Amino acid sequence: MKYAMDALFEAVRDRGPVCVGLDTAPDYIPPREIKHATSKARAVLDFNRAIIDATQDVSACYKVQIAYYEALGLAGLEAYRDTLAYIRQRGSLVIADIKRGDIADTAKCYAKAHYEGDFEADLVTLSPYMGMDSIEPWFSYAKEQGKGAFVLMRTSNKGMKDFEYQELAKGGRLYHEVGRKMQALAKECRGSSGFGAFGVVVGCTEPEEAERIRREHGDLFFLIPGYGAQGGAAEDASRLLIDGNGGVVNASRSILKAWFADFNTQNISEATYADVAAAARREALAMKNDILAACAASRGREGASRG
Amino acid sequence: MKYAMDALFEAVRDRGPVCVGLDTAPDYIPPREIKHATSKARAVLDFNRAIIDATQDVSACYKVQIAYYEALGLAGLEAYRDTLAYIRQRGSLVIADIKRGDIADTAKCYAKAHYEGDFEADLVTLSPYMGMDSIEPWFSYAKEQGKGAFVLMRTSNKGMKDFEYQELAKGGRLYHEVGRKMQALAKECRGSSGFGAFGVVVGCTEPEEAERIRREHGDLFFLIPGYGAQGGAAEDASRLLIDGNGGVVNASRSILKAWFADFNTQNISEATYADVAAAARREALAMKNDILAACAASRGREGASRG
Numbered sequence: 001m002k003y004a005m006d007a008l009f010e011a012v013r014d015r016g017p018v019c020v021g022l023d024t025a026p027d028y029i030p031p032r033e034i035k036h037a038t039s040k041a042r043a044v045l046d047f048n049r050a051i052i053d054a055t056q057d058v059s060a061c062y063k064v065q066i067a068y069y070e071a072l073g074l075a076g077l078e079a080y081r082d083t084l085a086y087i088r089q090r091g092s093l094v095i096a097d098i099k100r101g102d103i104a105d106t107a108k109c110y111a112k113a114h115y116e117g118d119f120e121a122d123l124v125t126l127s128p129y130m131g132m133d134s135i136e137p138w139f140s141y142a143k144e145q146g147k148g149a150f151v152l153m154r155t156s157n158k159g160m161k162d163f164e165y166q167e168l169a170k171g172g173r174l175y176h177e178v179g180r181k182m183q184a185l186a187k188e189c190r191g192s193s194g195f196g197a198f199g200v201v202v203g204c205t206e207p208e209e210a211e212r213i214r215r216e217h218g219d220l221f222f223l224i225p226g227y228g229a230q231g232g233a234a235e236d237a238s239r240l241l242i243d244g245n246g247g248v249v250n251a252s253r254s255i256l257k258a259w260f261a262d263f264n265t266q267n268i269s270e271a272t273y274a275d276v277a278a279a280a281r282r283e284a285l286a287m288k289n290d291i292l293a294a295c296a297a298s299r300g301r302e303g304a305s306r307g
Numbered sequence: 308m309k310y311a312m313d314a315l316f317e318a319v320r321d322r323g324p325v326c327v328g329l330d331t332a333p334d335y336i337p338p339r340e341i342k343h344a345t346s347k348a349r350a351v352l353d354f355n356r357a358i359i360d361a362t363q364d365v366s367a368c369y370k371v372q373i374a375y376y377e378a379l380g381l382a383g384l385e386a387y388r389d390t391l392a393y394i395r396q397r398g399s400l401v402i403a404d405i406k407r408g409d410i411a412d413t414a415k416c417y418a419k420a421h422y423e424g425d426f427e428a429d430l431v432t433l434s435p436y437m438g439m440d441s442i443e444p445w446f447s448y449a450k451e452q453g454k455g456a457f458v459l460m461r462t463s464n465k466g467m468k469d470f471e472y473q474e475l476a477k478g479g480r481l482y483h484e485v486g487r488k489m490q491a492l493a494k495e496c497r498g499s500s501g502f503g504a505f506g507v508v509v510g511c512t513e514p515e516e517a518e519r520i521r522r523e524h525g526d527l528f529f530l531i532p533g534y535g536a537q538g539g540a541a542e543d544a545s546r547l548l549i550d551g552n553g554g555v556v557n558a559s560r561s562i563l564k565a566w567f568a569d570f571n572t573q574n575i576s577e578a579t580y581a582d583v584a585a586a587a588r589r590e591a592l593a594m595k596n597d598i599l600a601a602c603a604a605s606r607g608r609e610g611a612s613r614g
Contacts, residue, residue, distance in 0.1 A: 074384060078381060081381060168474065177469075
């Protein structure tokens with residue numbers, strides 16, 4: 001069986017590790033385009049299409065954060081459905097960033113909701129708090145149908161110290177325990193790429209911790225959020241990759257809002273989707289090149305220290 | 308400010324602690340009703356309305372598990388919207404069981420999605436894995452607008468041992484740490500009932516643990532799932548209440564599927580929404596009486612041991 005994670009591995013090999021995050025807030029959309037749209041939700045869809053068309057050949061996949069669409073109600077979820085369908089029609093992979101996590105019967109409903117039908121995605125994100133029986137129904141489905149998931153492990157928001165980072169009496173931190181359980185799951189189901197059908201979400205962190213996480217979880221494909229929030233992002237991300245693969249690095253706002261840099265208060269009313277697209281492409285390509293350069297530099301250092 | 312949690316306290320005082328869970332799967336609906344419906348999603352809504360009309364005066368509130376609606380795609384979410392609106396129009400409180408949990412900007416979108424607009428609910432459920440900064444945007448919104456939430460603390464599924472139950476190096480289990488943080492939050496914002504605007508989800512568990520959780524979290528209103536899954540449920544639930552208040556006890560399937568007991572394979576095709584409604588009311592009322600009797604018995608025991 002070829003899993004979505006194997007397809008993602010191939011996409012990274014062919015087009016680099018950039019994941020374009022479509023966390024599209026209506027205020028990222030050029031004023032003149034939003035004025036001409038029949039609704040906010042429709043403008044969000046058109047904006048997404050422009051970004052997708054412009055970045056497809058320089059990105060591995062798209063991540064769509066459902067919260068931004070839920071916030072617009074039913075019309076927003078229609079735009080969510082159409083965004084997912086557009087990405088898949090164009091032959092790209094889509095990660096539904098939904099972070100669901102619930103008991104078994106409920107998890108089965110959620111899996112049906114996001115692995116088939118209106119909201120069909122290739123991969124999803126899941127939250128592990130309630131335990132592995134909240135992951136299992138997704139895993140059963142994914143094994144049969146070739147889908148995939150990323151389970152929250154070690155995020156990079158400030159609040160991750162509250163619970164993820166708690167030291168356990170048996171040793172290690174809570175997120176290590178999540179990693180161990182996901183590592184065991186990966187052994188049960190892996191495809192052609194050698195990575196488990198389910199991976200984990202690991203945010204950029206200090207060099208030592210990142211290197212240890214990558215070393216200890218060689219079987220797990222990473223979804224790496226938080227790119228571009230601070231300096232040294234490409235180098236940080238490269239430590240979580242394996243020779244530039246084994247993970248995708250997500251950027252949302254830096255790509256979606258790249259067009260703002262080309263306009264000022266005088267001429268912002270002239271901006272169109274063509275400007276959005278050009279700036280997004282430029283930004284995604286620069287990000288891809290930065291990360292691949294950081295990966296090459298790190299191979300160089302390793303080679304030097306080995307030789 | 309009167310918070311949703313205060314209104315819930317009053318509802319429990321006036322109508323008892325039963326929370327009717329509308330986890331409506333299409334196969335709970337009488338075959339003849341589903342045959343006459345224009346769509347599955349429409350049948351789900353009509354089924355819910357029948358249950359709501361029949362149980363309003365014997366229940367404190369409704370909990371709607373969004374996964375069952377997401378599983379039906381956009382049409383399902385239309386039924387979800389209309390179910391929430393129907394409950395609120397009738398003057399009852401509704402808990403959106405969504406278990407969302409994400410970083411601050413995303414949490415803001417989710418709060419907008421579920422505290423206003425198409426999917427407006429009075430209270431929601433949240434997952435704490437990513438930390439308190441994933442709860443904070445909901446809390447800020449709730450403080451201003453009088454909304455509420457229940458954060459997952461100690462659930463009663465088997466998998467809760469995986470992470471919630473992990474012993475921490477600093478003492479206590481992970482779920483205690485969640486409880487401590489939620490206790491601190493309750494002190495920041497409480498209304499007329501004396502309970503915090505945000506409470507926690509605590510499942511039925513062994514007597515000793517339940518009594519300790521209730522004792523240590525006197526400021527927190529509980530959402531108690533898992534009723535009726537095994538024997539002794541009313542007694543288990545009563546230990547998590549304070550004189551029959553301070554929590555709502557959810558039952559879903561036992562109420563939604565109560566009508567099955569009145570039919571057999573010969574006559575099931577005759578069942579209608581009126582039968583669904585009558586059986587649901589009977590079941591909710593029995594549950595209410597069982598829990599209140601268990602609460603009275605426990606007060607009796609306490610009185611005897613004191614005297």
